Amino acid sequence: MKRKYVIAAFTATVVTAAGLTGCSAGESTGGDGTDGPVTITILESKQTNIDAISKEIPGFEAAMKEQGKDITVELIPDLLTDEQLKTKLTQQLIAGQAPDVLDIGENMAIAWSSAGYLAPLDEYLEDWDGWSHYYPAVKEAMTRQDGQIYSLPSGAGVLNLFYRKDILEQVGVDTSQPETWDDLIGRLEQVKEATGDTPIVIPAGTAWGGGTWGEGFQPLLGGTDTGYYDSETATWDLESPGWLAVFELYADLVEKGLMPVQDLQNPNPWEPTKYVKFPEGDIQVAAQGTWGWKFDWGPDGATPIEGLTEKVSTWQWPGLRDGDEPYGWSSTGGGYAISEDSEHKEAAFEFIKYLSSGKPLAEQLVASGAASARDDLDDVAPYSGEPQLLQAGEDLSNSVFVVTGDGADQISQAVATATELILSGSADGQQAYEAFVKDATELLGPSLVKE
CATH class of the missing domain: 3.40.190.10 (Periplasmic binding protein-like II)
Structure with missing residues (x-):
């Protein structure tokens, strides 16, 4: 496990039980990884995302059952501003009680990966054929200072x-x-x-x-x-x-x-x-x-x-x-990450893969007005019916982005x-x-x- 340090802006934060309700990375109905019944959690703070993720959860759970995996997703809806979300999740990450799956912006991913709060995704990405379809500029943008990737874009834009x-x-x-x-x-x-x-x-x-x-x-x-x-x-x-x-x-x-x-x-x-x-x-x-x-x-x-x-x-x-x-x-917008303290990282990545592929991804992109960070979605409805997003995806393939850090x-x-x-x-x-x-x-x- 990576060494962790508390982000400076929150070193004086007093974390109380009242501030951590509803999110527990370790909660499950048993098992580890994807073996046995597993419950994973995800928090969404914007109504658009709440609606979009709610729509995708039943399909994911059904797809997992077809593969012999019993994974339940608990969506935690909590309407917050970006600053409120940052404060709340920071408190939960410090306490080791964050949701399994985090839907976060780039600056949060930079800070929290450096602090050791996010799990590296490289091992999972290497075994996933979907990763080969992401634009090179997006892969570069998601690579952090230590050469590893800690979040997968839920959408992109120009x-x-x-x-x-x-x-x-x-x-x-x-x-x-x-x-x-x-x-x-x-x-x-x-x-x-x-x-x-x-x-x-x-x-x-x-x-x-x-x-x-x-x-x-x-x-x-x-x-x-x-x-x-x-x-x-x-x-x-x-x-x-x-x-x-x-x-x-x-x-x-x-x-x-x-x-x-x-x-x-x-x-x-x-x-x-x-x-x-x-x-x-x-x-x-x-x-x-x-x-x-x-x-x-x-x-x-x-x-x-x-x-x-x-x-x-x-x-x-x-x-x-x-x-x-x-x-x-390039703008990578939000991205899906996994808490380093999650006890169910494999199950969490299965959910991220599902959200980041095919029709589930197409539906989320149209709902959020974002372009695809992948090169294989242009023919997938409803994304295929959005000419402005298709043009943005084309622009994204050769756009500029400078990777930064802390x-x-x-x-x-x-x-x-x-x-x-x-x-x-x-x-x-x-x-x-x-x-x-x-x-x-x-x-x-x-x-x-x-x-």
């Missing part, structure tokens, strides 16, 4: 720039793929002149929280500079040139009046930007992931756009520096604070970068900063 094709055509602005940011900024200035709008939103500032890093800054940085994290030394290179280039881009967009600064400084900045102005056509370009087709602007989304696929299309991220090519940014949360916080300085007019790009380096250095500590 972060791109979504744009209002109908509005740009109305005002006579080119809708072809912009090759560089200079090209795109020139078009945005045309839109602003024609409409008076602030035409683009990219997550920025502290109000957007982790999205400022994960949905805005990091995609821009990763397409410009893949050396900002050194996986060999597990350190962040704060002097890598891409940081300054991205801060200067943010400053340029704000200085030219192209970003909705006031909206970005308000609480829940995604609401006035992505849920009001983009659907109304008053913001014409938005950084967004594959899930936008369903959860934001689809028929059942937060703010449906009638005739969505006729009015909205996507660009890849343009190159930021001379020689940079347009690209898509310190991602601290980097996220420092980026949010530094871009807030740009939004408030307190700093230009160079000053924001300098503030970022100071803040990130203090937050990361010397062991995580490259010398």
Whole structure:
């Protein structure tokens, strides 16, 4: 078993029995692995996931019975925010009482695998023919610092720039793929002149929280500079040139009046930007992931756009520096992991395999608006009937992703604070970068900063 240490943010946490109800990795009706009757647990904190997993459990249990395995799945529904989920599961992992199967985000997987709370999946993956169908970029993204894999993506996506094709055509602005940011900024200035709008939103500032890093800054940085994290030394290179280039881009967009600064400084900045102005056509370009087709602007989304696929299309991220090519940014989203303290790891992986294959996977992807991380799902209904997701899956096969490790949360916080300085007019790009380096250095500590 890997040596465990308590994640620093929670070293002072007092774990009480009341905080651990309903989740016990060791609970079963007997047996070990997949021998004899076994009960495994999974916690889901979002209603979409609760509904999707509930639908798949009977089929899994029946499939196991056909194989002579008596495995029961107990779904623990608990509607929580991401931060609440992180806190609750951290407490349970420390106490050794987490669910067998964990449905978690990438940052949680990074932190918890380093802490020894997650079981390595490599041995199981080597014996599973489904693993050969995952895109190479996805396999790389799921590989942690020690060279092992601790979670299997429940879906994937590509972060791109979504744009209002109908509005740009109305005002006579080119809708072809912009090759560089200079090209795109020139078009945005045309839109602003024609409409008076602030035409683009990219997550920025502290109000957007982790999205400022994960949905805005990091995609821009990763397409410009893949050396900002050194996986060999597990350190962040704060002097890598891409940081300054991205801060200067943010400053340029704000200085030219192209970003909705006031909206970005308000609480829940995604609401006035992505849920009001983009659907109304008053913001014409938005950084967004594959899930936008369903959860934001689809028929059942937060703010449906009638005739969505006729009015909205996507660009890849343009190159930021001379020689940079347009690209898509991979997003692995959530992933299934197994608690290191689970007494039924084999049964838990059987469930993960089932959820990650064929029709069960196709149904989950359509429910969540995610693309397949596998190359063999395009003909599987209902996924096969989702052209936007199929296109995202095609983009995913050659998109960009930079694997990082410990310190991602601290980097996220420092980026949010530094871009807030740009939004408030307190700093230009160079000053924001300098503030970022100071803040990130203090937050990361010397062991995580490259010398």
